[in-house]
Amino acid sequence: MWVEAEPPQWSIYTRGQTDMERSSSSLWRKIRSRYNLVGNACENCNTPYFPQRIVCRKCGRKSRMVEKIYSGNGEVYSITKIRTPPDTFRDEAPYYIGIVKLDDGPKVEGHIIENGTEPKIGTRVRIRFRRMYVDGDEGLIYYHYKFEPV
Amino acid sequence: MRDVAVIGVGLTKFGERWNLGLKELMAEAGLAALEDASISSHDVEMLYGGTMASGRFIGQEHTAALMADQLGFGNIPAVRIENACASGGSALRQGYIAVASGIHDVVVVGGVEKMTDVTSGEASTALGGAGDQEWELFQGITFPGLYALMARRHMFEYGTTEEQMASVSVKNHENACRNEFAQFRKRVSIDDVMGSKMVSDPLKLLDCSPISDGAAAVVLAPLEKAKKYNDTPIKIVASAQASDTLRLADRESLTELKATKIAGQNAYRQAGVTADDIDVVEVHDCFTIAELLAMEDLGFYGKGKAGKAVQEGETALNGRISVNTSGGLKGCGHPVGATGVKQAAEIVWQLRGDAKDRQVNGAEIGMTHNVGGSGATAVVHIYKRAD
Numbered sequence A: 001m002w003v004e005a006e007p008p009q010w011s012i013y014t015r016g017q018t019d020m021e022r023s024s025s026s027l028w029r030k031i032r033s034r035y036n037l038v039g040n041a042c043e044n045c046n047t048p049y050f051p052q053r054i055v056c057r058k059c060g061r062k063s064r065m066v067e068k069i070y071s072g073n074g075e076v077y078s079i080t081k082i083r084t085p086p087d088t089f090r091d092e093a094p095y096y097i098g099i100v101k102l103d104d105g106p107k108v109e110g111h112i113i114e115n116g117t118e119p120k121i122g123t124r125v126r127i128r129f130r131r132m133y134v135d136g137d138e139g140l141i142y143y144h145y146k147f148e149p150v
Numbered sequence B: 001m002r003d004v005a006v007i008g009v010g011l012t013k014f015g016e017r018w019n020l021g022l023k024e025l026m027a028e029a030g031l032a033a034l035e036d037a038s039i040s041s042h043d044v045e046m047l048y049g050g051t052m053a054s055g056r057f058i059g060q061e062h063t064a065a066l067m068a069d070q071l072g073f074g075n076i077p078a079v080r081i082e083n084a085c086a087s088g089g090s091a092l093r094q095g096y097i098a099v100a101s102g103i104h105d106v107v108v109v110g111g112v113e114k115m116t117d118v119t120s121g122e123a124s125t126a127l128g129g130a131g132d133q134e135w136e137l138f139q140g141i142t143f144p145g146l147y148a149l150m151a152r153r154h155m156f157e158y159g160t161t162e163e164q165m166a167s168v169s170v171k172n173h174e175n176a177c178r179n180e181f182a183q184f185r186k187r188v189s190i191d192d193v194m195g196s197k198m199v200s201d202p203l204k205l206l207d208c209s210p211i212s213d214g215a216a217a218v219v220l221a222p223l224e225k226a227k228k229y230n231d232t233p234i235k236i237v238a239s240a241q242a243s244d245t246l247r248l249a250d251r252e253s254l255t256e257l258k259a260t261k262i263a264g265q266n267a268y269r270q271a272g273v274t275a276d277d278i279d280v281v282e283v284h285d286c287f288t289i290a291e292l293l294a295m296e297d298l299g300f301y302g303k304g305k306a307g308k309a310v311q312e313g314e315t316a317l318n319g320r321i322s323v324n325t326s327g328g329l330k331g332c333g334h335p336v337g338a339t340g341v342k343q344a345a346e347i348v349w350q351l352r353g354d355a356k357d358r359q360v361n362g363a364e365i366g367m368t369h370n371v372g373g374s375g376a377t378a379v380v381h382i383y384k385r386a387d
């Protein structure tokens, strides 16, 4: 009975990213952060941020923001397995996405690598540098930080 | 500040309206609202139009002037409001402010989205812009994925179950069966929801609202002049809105929408009522977990208590509080720009006593709650009969 309704039911919420130019400029602009978890912190109130911010949310005025590289060690705060991916991740699905609370920083979203242990809330993770996806048209390989259960 | 009333409402049927374009949808809903208010196009002084992504869906921007043109409003000022899935509710608030300020008397608020002309992949990209494009979208985090992260954490912190979430879908489909404008006039069982395809654990296909075409419109006027047009004007007694981070990971808590809490608290204060006084409410159930979050964040239930309440039927039609009598986003459909305005239309019908088979007995105070993205915008309105 759900046949007619099925495709549209979920499709609108699958975020696709088909505009390759836009996605690659976004990659290169933030490449250090995407590869090495480089964030920043407000020198005035010490609040750590990832990704980097220009305005400290706490101070709400101009303050000195200093670069901060996080260790990448942390704990899974929430997790899901994406089974209906955007077009760009068609070949990667299903994949785990988690929000990780960093030991020395804020919460960060990212892929959780499957390595035999089923990741769940509370699982300890460390950062890894991995292939994220291959762009079908140009064969461009996109790399990104990911988290791996330890 | 003047008191503001809704004097007319109109909707199109929601769903896949392949024979109607954006203009026709706008015209159908707008004309219905004008007729309901017993006014003509020439009485309208200003238009606010809520549309989220018409440029991506059908290549058409500048939709407010287009709506004014299609409805014969002539040369009046028209402004489009885009706030993701909260575009409609945000437009309503702007209309309210325009009338309350005394700048305009008769204001039309419209909402429209034409979503089914494109492939599902294109629709995905269009709607993806509601979250943080650079960090969430780029890493392949889908919209169900974001709400799934909230659901998983809610289950962890409060013991909320998948069956409790499924019961939201069951209830909203049941209500949609009684609504002639609804997209899905079909009952589903807990087993149907639990057995539907997993989209993003723990959310399944039937936990998710659909893609839809549709439009909605309401006519606002100062309360002191409202009786001239309508015997049962509905007074807007609160209009509140709040924002939050676009990026989910930036938020302190994943088990509440802070924007909803703040907008709700401000709305209760403006109206001088509490959650206990609300008889009927339309909340933003883009996913079943979102309805549970809304019930808690708006103060109807304590944190972690909404799942059990829904499961036990407390939020069914004529239950302790009637929630999403229209069928909600899940059952009625979710043409994003139209949803917030449709919610207002449903509450107006309920408070007038015109909601037919889905009438809440003795409904006197109603509320609408419209969310953008994963909670970066929340808009809350409270309404009362004014006759």
Ligand SMILES: [Zn+2]
Binding pocket: A042, A043, A044, A045, A046, A047, A056, A057, A058, A059, A060, A063
């Ligand atoms: Zn600071």
